[in-house]
Amino acid sequence: MPPFARPVRHGSLADLPFDNANTAPDAVVLSRKTADGGWQDVTAAQFAAEVLAVAKGLISEGLMPGDRIAVMARTVYEWTVLDFAAWAAGLVTVPVYPTASVFQVRWILHDSGAVALITETTGQAAALGPELPHLPDLRRVWVVEKGHVEALADAGAHLSDQEVEVRRGVLGPETLATLIHTSGTTGRPKGCALSHGNFFAGVDNAVEQFYPVFKTRTSDDASVLLFLPMSHVFGRMVAVACVRARVRLGHAPSLAPADLLPDLASFRPTCLLTIPYMLEKVFNTARAKAETGGRLPAFDRAESVARRYGEAVEAGQTGSGSGPSRSLKTARAFYDPLVYRKIRNAMGGRVRYAICGGSPLGRGLAAFYAGAGIEIFEGYGLTETTGAATATPPLKPRLGTVGWPLPGTRIRIAADGEILVGGEHVLRGYWDPRAGGVVPAAPDGWLPTGDLGALDDEGYLTITGRKKELIITAGGKSVAPAPLENWLRSHPLISQVMVIGDHRPFVAALITLDFDGVTHWRRMNARHQVPPERVAEDPELLAILQRAIDEANKMLSRPESIRRFAVLPADFTEEAGHLTPSMKLRRERILRDFADEVEGLYAG
CATH class of the missing domain: 2.30.38.10 (Luciferase; Domain 3)
Incomplete structure (x- = not known):
């Protein structure tokens, strides 16, 4: 499909805060969450001033154009400030999931050659302490909750604005903007080199396609509460798009319903x-x-x-x-x-x-x-x-x-x-x-x-x-597991599903239970006589799951159908290494950790 937006041939993402400040200085472009759970509006002029101050701080600390700076934080306001400040200083940002293991963090920092790291918490920085001798390129570690972002702004106060303008002036669409490492479901993460032009091409066309529709079909000013990880490309794209289109952007650090629902209620996106x-x-x-x-x-x-x-x-x-x-x-x-x-x-x-x-x-x-x-x-x-x-x-x-x-x-x-x-x-x-x-x-x-x-x-x-997840049964039948998994995962008693059967005589499934859904089901069906630790063996629950599988199987031929399933004793989690930060299954790890359950499905 031909582009809706004219390609950007000059400048970079670093210009966006300053362009907004010049065009609409009083426009509210972000809202920052306050300690009492409210939201403090940030105008285009205020955001540009904050980006400029932090950019000067990064320069004053000796970071040079092209240096990589890693950011390890949840979806918080400071992430977006640091992203644009780093670009304004001519740097390349390297996102790191805050839930990543120490080994994964070390790998990303080493692979990218990051010279600086900004973590959200002291604990994240402390956990990396033993790895620092193995990261000779890493010269600076700052912590958001210790006030280091504000300290950076103070540290660069003596520099002239011209220092940042010069660095911004040499950036172009082909300049490297960020290195985002893939989640590594099948091996070590690979660093994807995305340029400023890559972001412009994706964001500008998406804004041109969607924003006019949103704007004309509602009387409310457009606003987005971002709760997807900023370490993921989707979250970063959304943040850039909101700044580009001057859509009010808020950040919610937690996906847990107890945290997210109050944020949605107060922000009202x-x-x-x-x-x-x-x-x-x-x-x-x-x-x-x-x-x-x-x-x-x-x-x-x-x-x-x-x-x-x-x-x-x-x-x-x-x-x-x-x-x-x-x-x-x-x-x-x-x-x-x-x-x-x-x-x-x-x-x-x-x-x-x-x-x-x-x-x-x-x-x-x-x-x-x-x-x-x-x-x-x-x-x-x-x-x-x-x-x-x-x-x-x-x-x-x-x-x-x-x-x-x-x-x-x-x-x-x-x-x-x-x-x-x-x-x-x-x-x-x-x-x-x-x-x-x-x-x-x-x-x-x-x-x-x-x-x-x-x-x-x-x-x-x-x-x-x-393609890599395609299952080939022993009978030579090709089965794509994703449609079955996605269909079953929508069931209120099911949390996660992994369909298996590669080089096996038939297709089977590993199922984990949704804790909230099962708790509700037990209460509504008077199943309290079954101890919680034995609920996965409850015949009535298993019958319900079998009916769900029977419904899913109606979409398939007999060789593609799930013949047997096992309910696992624990849910798949990122902490256990079974899910990526974007909720994708780490199949090899699951097969290894639940090898006995898999063999049980095919025994006899």
């Missing part, structure tokens, strides 16, 4: 950038509350109405139907104050749009949210594509797909089903210090994604799985 896990959790929590209050039949009827309404809207927009009928509109209006408004209120009350990525959400849940008044835009992308490569086109949804290529993006499917991506937002290459820097990743202009997919006649992309 108009748009969410999210992952399927959160939307599934909101839906399952709402359903559980309805059941506890004796209103489950009404909730289930409301769910059916919302799904049918969302599908009818889609049909009307795509020309395959006439849109919602009068009776369906009446039913939706009836259930709005009873069910749908409560779900919107759980997200702050003003949310009308959600952009969802990471894995497919599923047609049914996307239709439900659309019917409940929250339009879902599903997207697909990788670190290598600077975030998004496809997204649901505004006003032309195709539920169950990840949309069209974004403007300026080319998509094609290789003979073996692999998705290939081209465009100005595709990375310069992979970082390899042994090869002297950046090694091209797509020399022919097409990046192999490792994902499998299909394009329909109108150009909508559907993701069918990962």
Whole structure:
């Protein structure tokens, strides 16, 4: 698809805060969370002044243009300040997940050659202490909670603004902006070298496609509460896009419902950038509350109405139907104050749009949210594509797909089903210090994604799985595990699913339980006689899971169907090494840690 935005040929991301300050100095571009849980607005002029002060501090500490500076923090306001300040000082930022192991942190710091590290907490810095002798390039370690960001601003106060302007002036679209290391589901993380131009190409086209729609269809000023990890490319892309478009941006450091829901309620965003896990959790929590209050039949009827309404809207927009009928509109209006408004209120009350990525959400849940008044835009992308490569086109949804290529993006499917991506937002290459820097990743202009997919006649992309995760059974049947896993994961009693069967006689599944869902189920079904530690053996629970698997199997042929499953004694977690920070399964680790359970499925 041709680009909507004119390519940027001069300047860099470092210019954005200062351009905003010159154009609209009093515009509120960010809101900073205060100690009492409120939000303090930050104008364009204030943000530019803070970025300038911290940039001068980094220069005063001896950091030189092209130096790499690592940031290890949750999604906090300081992350965005440091990102733009580092760029203004001519530096390259290297994000590090705050949940990463010491070994992973050491690897990223060593691989990138980072000369400085900024951690959020003292504990993160202390944990790295024993590794410092093995990191000869690392000369500075600063800690946000110790006030070191403010100290940096003070340290550079004696420098003239001209020092920063000179460094900004030599940056261009081809200049390296960041090294983002992949999550390493199949091996050591690789550093993706993304330029300032990569970000501009992705962000500007996304803003041109979506922002006019958001702006014209709501009277509220656009605002985004970012709770996705800033260490992930999606979170960084969102932050840059908000600054670029002057959309008010807030930061929420925790995905835990007890922390996030109050932040949503106080910030009241108009748009969410999210992952399927959160939307599934909101839906399952709402359903559980309805059941506890004796209103489950009404909730289930409301769910059916919302799904049918969302599908009818889609049909009307795509020309395959006439849109919602009068009776369906009446039913939706009836259930709005009873069910749908409560779900919107759980997200702050003003949310009308959600952009969802990471894995497919599923047609049914996307239709439900659309019917409940929250339009879902599903997207697909990788670190290598600077975030998004496809997204649901505004006003032309195709539920169950990840949309069209974004403007300026080319998509094609290789003979073996692999998705290939081209465009100005595709990375310069992979970082390899042994090869002297950046090694091209797509020399022919097409990046192999490792994902499998299909394009329909109108150009909508559907993701069918990962090439490396494709299961080949002993009978030679190829099975993509992702669709089954995504479908089953939406069940309220299921947390995670991993489909197995490579070189085995049949397909099986490892299942972990959702703690909140099981607790609610036990309470509602008087299963208290079963000890919590034995709940995975409860015949009634196992029967419910079997029915869910039977439903999933209806989508498949017999050789692709799940024949057996095992409920594991513990959930997959990032801390245990079973999930990446972006909630993807580390399959090899899971197979190793639960080898006995796997063998039990195939015994006899």
